[in-house]
Amino acid sequence: MDETIVKTEEQEFLEEEICVAENLVYRRPKTLTDLDLHYCPGCGHGVVHRLLMEVIEEMDIQDKVIGVAPVGCAVFAYNYMNIDMQEAAHGRATAVATGIVRVLPDKLVFTYQGDGDLAAIGTAETLHTCNRGENILIVFINNAVYGMTSGQMAPTTLPGMVTTTSPFGRDVNKMGYPLKMTDLVAQLPGTYYVTRQAVNNAGNVRKTKKAIQKAFQYLQQKKGTCFIEVVSNCPSNWKMTPVESNKFVEEKLIPFYPLGDLKSPKEETK
Amino acid sequence: MAKVKGDIVVDIEKCKGCELCVVACPQDTIALSDKINKKGYHYMVKIKDNCTGCENCALVCPDAVITVYRKTGKKKEKVATITNVQKDMTLEVN
Numbered sequence: 001m002d003e004t005i006v007k008t009e010e011q012e013f014l015e016e017e018i019c020v021a022e023n024l025v026y027r028r029p030k031t032l033t034d035l036d037l038h039y040c041p042g043c044g045h046g047v048v049h050r051l052l053m054e055v056i057e058e059m060d061i062q063d064k065v066i067g068v069a070p071v072g073c074a075v076f077a078y079n080y081m082n083i084d085m086q087e088a089a090h091g092r093a094t095a096v097a098t099g100i101v102r103v104l105p106d107k108l109v110f111t112y113q114g115d116g117d118l119a120a121i122g123t124a125e126t127l128h129t130c131n132r133g134e135n136i137l138i139v140f141i142n143n144a145v146y147g148m149t150s151g152q153m154a155p156t157t158l159p160g161m162v163t164t165t166s167p168f169g170r171d172v173n174k175m176g177y178p179l180k181m182t183d184l185v186a187q188l189p190g191t192y193y194v195t196r197q198a199v200n201n202a203g204n205v206r207k208t209k210k211a212i213q214k215a216f217q218y219l220q221q222k223k224g225t226c227f228i229e230v231v232s233n234c235p236s237n238w239k240m241t242p243v244e245s246n247k248f249v250e251e252k253l254i255p256f257y258p259l260g261d262l263k264s265p266k267e268e269t270k
Numbered sequence: 271m272a273k274v275k276g277d278i279v280v281d282i283e284k285c286k287g288c289e290l291c292v293v294a295c296p297q298d299t300i301a302l303s304d305k306i307n308k309k310g311y312h313y314m315v316k317i318k319d320n321c322t323g324c325e326n327c328a329l330v331c332p333d334a335v336i337t338v339y340r341k342t343g344k345k346k347e348k349v350a351t352i353t354n355v356q357k358d359m360t361l362e363v364n
Contacts, residue, residue: 018277018339026328026338028281037333041311042288046332202294202326235288242288 029053031062033082042242044232045074047199048141048208052110053081055212061220065108066100068093072114073147091122094129097136108219110137115156116146119181123155126181133190133224137215140181140227143234144253151237155179158256163237178256182229186262192224194263198231200249204259223265231257275342276323278316281335285313291327291336300327 031053039045056065062083069077071090078085088096093111101109118126118140126138145163146152153163153170156178160169170178186194193215197208208230215226231253233245240248278300285307291314292300303315323340 018341019279020339023339023341024337025276025323025340026325026336028334028337032334036284036309039332041286041332042290043332046334047330050332050334199330202329205329242290243293246290246293 029057031057031082033080035079037080038076039073040234040236042233042235042245043073044143044199044230045141047205048112048139048230048232049074049077049080051199051205051209051212052112052139053083055209055216056083059213059216061108061216064106065110066104068097068100068109068111070111070113070117071148072117074112074114074141075148077112091117091120092125093117094122094134094136094138095125097138098129098132098134101134101136105135105222108137108216109135110139110219112139113141114147115140115142115144115154115181116148119155119179120146123179123181127185127188130185130225130227131188131190133188133192135219135222135224137212137219137226137228139212140229141232142181142229142253142257143232144178145234145237147234147237151234156181158252161252180257182227182257182262185225185227190225191227191263193218193226193261193265195227195261196229196231196257196259198249198254198259200231200233200246200254207259218265229257231259276321276338276340278321278323278327278339279337280314280316281337282307282313282315283309284333284335285311286333287311287313288332289314290330290332294326294330296324296326297322 037046056062066084067081069085069087070093093113097109097111142156144156146154151163152165157170159172162169182196185191195211197211198204199208211228218226233249235242235245238245297320299316299318299321300314301317302312307313323338325338328336328338
C-alpha cells in the first residue's frame with residue numbers, strides 16, 4: 001500500500017517506541033483494495049465492507065470466496081473488495097449466488113445487498129433462496145431508506161419516519177407497515193443462522209464481525225443459508241451528521257429492529 | 271512516556287472527517303483538524319498523548335484509514351516474583 005501518511009512531530013517522536021510492526025494491533029485489511037470508498041462520510045457500508053474483508057483475510061479464504069454485488073449504493077462493492085465478485089441485476093443477487101454455488105459448490109458465496117435491493121425488488125428471490133436453503137451468506141444492509149436514489153421511502157422505513165416520498169411521515173394506513181425481512185426468513189426451514197447486528201458503535205461492530213466469522217464457518221461446513229442483517233445509517237438522506245445518524249440508529253432503529261440472533265444453530269438442534 | 275501505551279497513524283488523504291472516531295474514542299485523543307485534505311474534508315488528528323490502543327476508532331472508521339499500535343512493554347520484563355521456594359515445589363509455566 002502506497003499510503004501518504006502525514007504525521008505530526010509528536011507522532012514521529014512516539015513512533016520510535018510504539019509504531020513498529022510488533023506492536024501493530026489493527027490495520028486496513030489487505031483484502032480491501034487501495035481505492036477510496038465512494039460512500040458519503042460516516043456511511044455504514046464502509047464498516048461492513050471492511051469487516052467482511054477482515055474476516056476473509058483472517059480466515060485466509062480470499063481465493064475461495066465469491067461475492068455478489070447488488071444494485072444500490074453498494075453497486076461498486078466489486079471495486080473495493082479484492083476477491084472474485086459478480087454484479088447482479090437489481091434484487092437478483094441471491095438468484096445469481098444460487099447459480100454460482102451450484103456450479104462451484106466448494107466456493108464460499110456471499111451476497112451484499114441493501115434494503116431496496118433485498119427487501120423491495122428482490123423479495124421473491126431472497127425468500128425462495130432462503131427457503132431452498134442454498135449454501136450462501138446474505139449480508140443485508142438496512143438503513144430504512146433508498147439511499148442511492150436520494151432517500152425515498154423503503155419497505156423498511158419506520159412508521160412516522162420522514163423521507164422524500166413520505167414528507168409527512170410514513171402513514172401505516174396508506175403505505176403499509178415496515179417489512180422485517182430478517183424475522184421473515186428466520187421462519188423458513190432452509191435458513192441455518194439468522195441474526196441482526198448493527199455498526200453504530202464499536203461494541204456492535206465487534207459483534208457484527210463475530211457474526212460474519214460464524215457465518216463463514218457455517219458456509220465452510222455447508223450448513224445452509226446464513227442471513228446477517230446489519231442495521232446501518234444513511235447520514236445524507238436522513239439529513240443528519242454521521243454522529244447524529246448513529247444516535248438515530250440507537251434511539252429509533254434498534255428498538256424497532258432489535259439486535260441479536262433470531263435463529264442460531266442451537267435452536268435448530270433441539 | 272511510561273503512560274503512553276498506544277498510538278494511531280492516520281491516512282489523512284482517505285479520511286472524510288465523519289467524526290465517528292472522535293465520538294468512539296474513550297480518551298478524547300482525537301479531534302478534527304482545522305486543515306483540509308485534497309478532497310476538501312477536515313481530517314482527524316491526534317491531539318493528546320493518552321492513546322491506549324483500544325482500536326475503537328479504527329473499528330468504527332468507515333474508510334479504514336486508521337492503523338493502531340499498542341505496546342504491552344511491562345509484561346515482557348517481569349512475569350512474576352516467586353519467594354519462599356521449597357524443594358518439593360513444582361513450577362509450571364504455560
